[in-house]
Amino acid sequence: NTFASKRGLFDAAVQSYLDEIIHPRLRPLQAETVGADAVVVYFTGLRAALAERGNPASDNGCLLINAAGAPISQDSRVASVISAYRAELEVALGRGIAARTPALPQVEQERLARMLTSLVIAAMTLVRIDTAESLNAIDTALQLLPGE
Numbered sequence: 001n002t003f004a005s006k007r008g009l010f011d012a013a014v015q016s017y018l019d020e021i022i023h024p025r026l027r028p029l030q031a032e033t034v035g036a037d038a039v040v041v042y043f044t045g046l047r048a049a050l051a052e053r054g055n056p057a058s059d060n061g062c063l064l065i066n067a068a069g070a071p072i073s074q075d076s077r078v079a080s081v082i083s084a085y086r087a088e089l090e091v092a093l094g095r096g097i098a099a100r101t102p103a104l105p106q107v108e109q110e111r112l113a114r115m116l117t118s119l120v121i122a123a124m125t126l127v128r129i130d131t132a133e134s135l136n137a138i139d140t141a142l143q144l145l146p147g148e
Contacts, residue, residue, distance in 0.1 A: 010072070014081060017063045021056075022085065029092035039096025039116075039145060046120070047138040050127050058131065062124035069125075090117040101146045116141045 003009040025045065028038040035041075050058050060066070067073055068082045094113035101109070123137035 011077075014063065014067070014078075018085070022064075022088075026088065026092045029096045034095050034099035036100050039093060039100055040142065042093070042096060043116075043138055043142050043145070046123070047135060047142075050123060050131065050134050050138065058127055061128045065121060065124045086117065086121070089120060090114060093117055093120075097145070104146060112144065115144060119144075 064082050064085045090113050093116045097109045119137045119141040123134040127134040
């Protein structure tokens with residue numbers, strides 16, 4: 001009754017997930033001034049969370065990525081939230097890349113941000129069924145990051 005419907009409960013769960021899991025992890029990449037190591041810290045923290053058994057991230061994967069593969073993703077509002085998350089992640093990673101490698105041409109920064117976003121999505125998709133490959137995706141992301 002608190003949420004009026006199953007859909008209301010789902011929407012509240014998604015908002016809670018964004019507020020408690022996603023946004024805190026992205027916050028250093030979205031700060032007014034992004035540190036040169038913020039993108040590395042993001043990936044090493046994500047890797048640690050995915051590697052730790054008993055952790056919601058490793059046991060359940062990403063709520064939004066899981067929803068993208070479920071029938072509920074056909075709902076336009078759900079699809080919009082999932083798309084917005086992917087875009088927010090890409091922009092945040094792009095800001096981290098720009099802070100780490102300001103001399104890298106913007107077009108290359110944007111290309112790298114798209115690749116790293118795809119690797120995060122792949123890692124979050126795989127973690128429930130193949131943790132080793134999920135971690136390999138994050139390791140590949142770290143290897144693709146240019147040095148300072």
